[in-house]
């Protein structure tokens with residue numbers, strides 16, 4: 001148990017102090033969102049300040065299609081972080097995804113570190129668990145996780161590369177499609193499936209969609225590399241393996257393109273999103289909301305809640321400007337903006 005708590009603190013320390021993006025020679029892996037050119041068809045129709053950003057997610061009206069991606073829970077610092085994230089998300093009316101609930105499933109005294117409802121009574125809150133645990137645990141333990149955290153959905157994260165490089169990782173994720181199908185049928189709460197910075201291929205997206213899950217978050221490559229983080233934590237051997245595989249994964253824009261071509265409508269974008277323009281490009285690629293993790297934890301580390309509020313405020317302002325420049329009235333209309341896909345994204349998405 002202590003190991004797991006230490007691991008979460010290691011993760012937070014490395015994310016705030018080290019370069020944890022993928023390094024490949026050549027070229028560095030990016031989200032490929034930079035290959036998505038937005039093509040305004042007309043001229044601005046409303047002033048930047050009047051751009052409508054609100055959207056509905058999991059039954060709540062939120063202020064913008066932006067969420068804080070899954071990060072923390074467990075050790076005491078993670079609990080404080082969760083409460084801070086919750087206060088900022090509540091103030092800004094944005095959804096908050098909690099970090100993996102595995103520590104509280106192992107030790108129920110840690111549940112209070114996920115208890116953000118006093119701070120965040122009326123925004124969507126998402127509980128989180130890894131695929132390996134989801135496949136091993138009975139459904140009522142997973143329902144308990146959602147209900148104890150008073151969350152609105154359960155996010156199941158798939159992180160095969162990370163687990164394989166993590167010295168104490170779960171090498172066997174269990175049967176992915178069967179587990180998701182069982183959860184969809186029996187959990188009694190919406191199910192979201194995400195990666196952790198490795199994205200999904202078209203085949204994987206279609207397999208996940210066939211289980212009937214409510215949302216897919218592509219969480220693609222180009223942002224935080226969990227393979228790299230585990231390499232930084234591990235022995236020389238782990239480091240070698242992590243450096244070999246640090247560019248494993250599907251760039252966020254490619255995964256979004258495949259999800260859109262598969263006809264999915266409940267798609268979330270994350271993995272390397274760093275600006276409101278990235279969010280705008282993700283919406284044009286079919287995402288309904290977009291999430292960020294690393295910039296959030298770094299903002300909290302550098303200046304606490306105020307700094308996070310500033311970061312999210314500027315991402316929303318950038319998003320508004322992108323919508324305005326695309327000649328649209330609302331973020332919802334960004335789905336209709338024509339895009340020009342540049343290389344190498346074009347090749348990724350070629351049939």
Ligand SMILES: Cc1cc2nc3c(=O)[nH]c(=O)nc-3n(C[C@H](O)[C@H](O)[C@H](O)COP(=O)(O)O)c2cc1C
Pocket residue numbers: 011012015069070071072098099100128157194195196197219222223224270271272273291292293294295297
């Ligand atoms: C400090 C930290 C802890 C994280 N913990 C979790 C977690 O417990 N569960 C999960 O699904 N993803 C976790 N993630 C992954 C993020 O939710 C996200 O998928 C990934 O970091 C890519 O987004 P980014 O490039 O904006 O960081 C974590 C990310 C960070 C930075």
